[in-house]
Amino acid sequence: MAAAEPLIRSQELTVRFGGNVAVNRVSLAVEPYTLKSIIGPNGAGKTTLFNLLSGQYRPTGGRIFFKGRDITGLNAAARTHLGIGRSFQLTNIFPNLTVLENVRLALQSRAGISYIFWRNFRAYPELEDRAYELLQRVLLEGRWDAVASTLTHGEQRKLEIAILLALDPELLLLDEPTAGMSLEEVPAILELIRDIKDAGQRTILLVEHKFDMIMSLSDSIAVLKEGRLICDDAPEVVSCNPEVLEAYLGGGAKDA
Amino acid sequence: MADQHPPQTPVQAQRAQEAAGRYTRAGLWLQVILLVLLALEPWLVSSFRVMDVAAKVMIFAVLVASYDLLLGYTGIFSLAHAMFFGLGAYSLALIIHHAGAPLWYHLPLAALLATGLAVLVSLVVAFFSLRLKALFFVVMTLALAQFADILSIQWHSLTRGEDGVSFKLPGLLDVGWSGGKLWGLTVNGRLLTYYIVLAAAALLFVGLVRFVRSPAGRVLKSIRDNEQRATALGYKTFNYQILANVFGAVVASLCGVLYALWVRFVGPESVMSTAIMLNILLMLIIGGMGTLYGSIVGAAFILVAESWLADGLRAVKVFLPDLMVLQRLADRWILYFGVLFVLVVIFFPKGLVGSAREIAARRRARVRE
Incomplete structure (x- = not known):
């Protein structure tokens, strides 16, 4: 080409x-x-x-x-x-889950393990580590264990971008x-x-x-x-x- | 394992800490103590009544936990859960009743039939009504439960109607069998059945705990939180709701088999009726939704109150025969039960376990600050 x-x-x-x-x-x-x-x-x-x-x-x-x-x-x-990943004008996150879990769920969706119901979800530490890396990327790692609804508006936008990046x-x-x-x-x-x-x-x-x-x-x-x-x-x-x-x-x- | 890679991020540090504290967790010890107490119960208290309540608490704890999977974890409000319990109970009762004499293979056959029926019926429920709006789903499941209840009453040739079916268990499990004494306790069919119930209930409960802590369980939680977001992440939310529905129904149905095994009598009133469904709901609300362990507390609370609150008040009546007011009140023990329930709901809106967890989390947060 x-x-x-x-x-x-x-x-x-x-x-x-x-x-x-x-x-x-x-x-x-x-x-x-x-x-x-x-x-x-x-x-x-x-x-x-x-x-x-x-x-x-x-x-x-x-x-x-x-x-x-x-x-x-x-x-x-x-x-x-x-x-093609898109973010919305209105924030769209999982309000009652932690910041890390918000991103981890996006990664899990790509990892193809989501129908597994007999293994612990923590048996996949690589997903958690990758989620944390993405949070570092959007400068949100300080709030990784906070419940998403407690973030400020700006932090929630950052979280949304991290989720978007997780979908790669x-x-x-x-x-x-x-x-x-x-x-x-x-x-x-x-x-x-x-x-x-x-x-x-x-x-x-x-x-x-x-x-x-x-x-x-x-x-x-x-x-x-x-x-x-x-x-x-x-x-x-x-x-x-x-x-x-x-x-x-x-x-x-x-x-x- | 952690030595080669020293923890770098807080996430890894927390994971290492959890792995290290795996066998020293308070929750784990509570479970072990509970299990040991239940296992030693026949030796600790020589009362059939206590044993009966203990066995029923175990069965209902698992039944309520399986309902928690639907309502607390997935946000599916079904009123057909008691129906699955009834399906399982009738599976065992009818196989033995219609076979004429109880045989060993009837037990695994009943478990298999109960599982198969639960899968089939819950799939039908899911496909026909899960796509409906929440309110219609509730009405649909209520109608279905009523239909099953009426069927169990009317189809006399199969279920013996309102008379119900009482039956015997095979071999060693029969009430009549007795195998001598062990540490001062007669080993009989009752005792062996108790241990089957204990082992099966423990296994089913562990299965439920594993389910909610699995990748699929996490997806369920995300669906309850923000279904639209879960879809946008690429999750086919309908499939997960079906999975939860089927899993919950199978566990409920197996609880029904255990209940029939323990009581050796199955009738519409005792396993199919709306009253059972309401009991499940009450136990879940008292214990706390979305906690799973709350179901143990909720089941124990209601079953113990049901068995002994009436007794306690009757004792009051016997010892204080002159106080008419007290006697009148004692006659209405169910009223006290209602008051107790209302108090729990007012002071522990998230249920006993849910509220306890909240308090613990708040204390932990304060320590960290």
């Missing part, structure tokens, strides 16, 4: 809700091991695009390719198995990982995303509201406006694009 094939690629992707075209003929490609951010004002279709890519919604037009394979017809569970996806779809987080907690999450990116094993697609935060983080930035892709380029180029400045920084900055 000459040029690296994009890990995920959408082609003229369109979804219509009644008369409203939420995502309008978006063709987007993410190269392997890069980080692409999707920005745009509220209602630009960012989360809808995510839902199309992860299989929560069915498109009304266009196709999606993952590693060159057409996955438009696959449901969300099948895409998870292919290696090739493509991470992160939907506003800093949403609802206090200002002090945001830099740690961005640092964590940068770490994952620098490790060079995963491709990341990130939806984010805050333009300045993703400038240095992203390899490329795609800008959506009213369901259309108006720009997709390197951060420096995007930030100088007059249409972007007008559409996003001009119009959307007020409510951001």
Whole structure:
């Protein structure tokens, strides 16, 4: 293969809700091991695009390719198995289990031992150790034996990323990982995303509201406006694009 | 084993600590002491009544624990659990009754039949009603339990209806058999049956404990906590709920076989009725849901109260015959039982064992600080 094939690629992707075209003929490609951010004002279709890519919604037009394979017809569970992992805007964890157990269960799911009911679950120490490593990775190891519901909001987001990493996806779809987080907690999450990116094993697609935060983080930035892709380029180029400045920084900055 | 790799992370340190303290845990010693006491019970107290209550506590402890697997660990609220108990009890009773004379192979055959029936019926229950919403599931299982109860009363040619079936056990287990004395105690069929019940109940209980502490058991716990999340991790939650349903039903059914073995009489009232189901629920609530060991405490609490609370109050009546008020109260011993139950629920909302664990955990946390 000459040029690296994009890990995920959408082609003229369109979804219509009644008369409203939420995502309008978006063709987007993410190269392997890069980080692409999707920005745009509220209602630009960012989360809808995510839902199309992860299989929560069915498109009304266009196709999606993952590693060159057409996955438009696959449901969300099948895409998870292919290696597309996604985090949600709302935190989704096991509140009454410990932090370590949250991650261990994700690892257990991949380990293929989950129907075993005659052996002790602690007879697999490698899962616990790996879970702890992942907690170290997201800087949450200090709370490993805490019950998940007692974590702060920011810590729960970190836990969710650890669970996501435990599923070992090739493509991470992160939907506003800093949403609802206090200002002090945001830099740690961005640092964590940068770490994952620098490790060079995963491709990341990130939806984010805050333009300045993703400038240095992203390899490329795609800008959506009213369901259309108006720009997709390197951060420096995007930030100088007059249409972007007008559409996003001009119009959307007020409510951001 | 731990020497080559000194513990590095807190997780490994905790694991090493647990492995080292494996045989010095308080819980383990409690279990050993309980087991020894139960094994020596016939020598410690020479009363058939005490032995009878001890055997029933063992059987019901396992039965309630198997229900805890459904309700406390998986969040499945079924009212058909007593039905599985009844299926097992009738399996043994009817095989011996219809065979005419008790033979040895009737016992394993009954265990096999009880297991088979439990698997079959619980699969049917699971497939037809587990996908329903929680409330409908409860109603479905209640209807099924009622159906089984009515069947056991009406199908006279098979079950002898409300008269029930009393039967004899083969060979050494027969009440009539007696094999001389051992350390001052007559070895007879009753005593041998007691030990069969003890061994089987212990084995089944260990099986349940292993189940909830297995990888599959952990998945069940995660399903109860956040089913949607468990699905997103790639777990087919329906399969796990079926597994728990079938496992719980098989254990309940085997408890029924043990109960029939011990009582040698099976009737709709004693093994199939809704009253049994309510008893199971009460025992579970008193002992504590999601603890498994709570079922031992709950079963002991209710069975002991049922057998001796009435006696105690009758004694009051005999010794203080002049106090009419007291006599009236003694007649209503069941009322005291109700009060006792309400008190437990008020002061120990998580059940006796659940609340005790909570207190212990809080104390441990305080020590660490």
